[in-house]
Amino acid sequence: MPPKPTEGPPLTPAAFHILLSLAENEQHGYGIIKTVLERSGGEVNLGAGTLYGNLKRFMDLAWIEELEARPAADLDDERRRYYRLTKHGLRIAELEAERLESLVRHAQAARLLPNIRISTKREVA
Amino acid sequence: MKPETWLYKQTLELYPRAYREQFGEPMLETYTDALNAAKLEGGAFEFHKLTIVDSVKGIFRATAEIEKPDVLARVGAILAIIYALYYLLINPLLGVNPQFKLQLIFESIAPVFSVIGFIIAIRRSFSEWLYFALMSVFGTIKLVLDAYLGTYNWYFQKYQLPDFVYQLATIRGWVGWALFLTLFIFVVLRSKEQKRLSKLIWLFLIDTLVWVGYILVPAPQPLRTEFHFHDLLFWLATISGAVYFLVFALKF
Secondary structure: OOOOOOOOOOOOHHHHHHHHHHHHOOEEHHHHHHHHHHHOOOOOOOOHHHHHHHHHHHHHOOOEEEOOOOOOOOOOOOOOOEEEEOHHHHHHHHHHHHHHHHHHHHHHHOOOOOOOOOOOHHHHO | OOHHHHHHHHHHOOOOHHHHHHHHHHHHHHHHHHHHHHHHHOOHHHHHHHHHHHHHHHHHHHHHHHOHHHHHHHHHHHHHHHHHHHHHHHHHHHOOOHHHHHHHHHHHHHHHHHHHHHHHHHOOOOHHHHHHHHHHHHHHHHHHHHHHHOHHHHHHHHOOHHHHHHHHHHHHHHHHHHHHHHHHHHHHHHHHHOOOOOOHHHHHHHHHHHHHHHHHOOOOOOOOHHHHHHHHHHHHHHHHHHHHHHHHHOOO
């Protein structure tokens, strides 16, 4: 299925967490679940159904792709499948991060949050 | 294979075939890893709760995305499982009259076979026909058995007035089944002719919807809810099958 141009942010928290975990490095299903659970402080606990439902949608949208070979084939279970972000998927994750950053700025302007400076991607570069 | 893993593997059979073929194996692998971790951390109960909710959501979502016409039939299959579990696990505790043991056994086993039949059917090309044949046979036998064993008479003795009024809704099931079987024959004949279906089919569709409304929105509040629960599940399962059949039929 070709990517739908209208698909993109805002993403659900689960979807964004999955993209975030894949932005760091390629991972298999359980690896993603663990990373998301740790990063969210236990708030986002993905089941296999939710995880693979999202992974399927991301693959249909060409946001992620499945690796043909396992990174550590000799140390790993051969049934594991690894996934990584595509350039398009990385751009979607960036757009969502920018959207969230903008929300935080609005919250700061409304004095709902302390005025901590957020470095933009351009400044970091 | 651990019992939990075996059970999860069977649950994966309820996902659409294309989805299962693409993700069934990694899902099972992920489930096994997560289960082992949960057991080590002593959180197996929470994990099982999460898995049940997640699986139901996942099956519905995957089905809706991949095989839209199958949604209602799968709803029927899931309801039939709940219905079977209700009879197997809960109903005996309610003190069912021993006279109805045969019926109890039938009503416990038949939905399970119906579901197994359904699962076998959706993996083959003749899915619709086998599924509806099974549902028709199952529903008809149930109605005949109900009448033969006098189950409804026993129910009536236990009922108070509002329950009795509520029960009228399920008496209408006889009419519903007659219409359903007529529709079945009608669509088979029409499909052979490959002609457009007549307006009559819309009357059947309206009838089915009225039937659903009649059962789901009863005017009186039932006092013996445990008796009504099985009726509701049974008719939801069969009606979902009937609606699915209509969706299939309207493709012609």
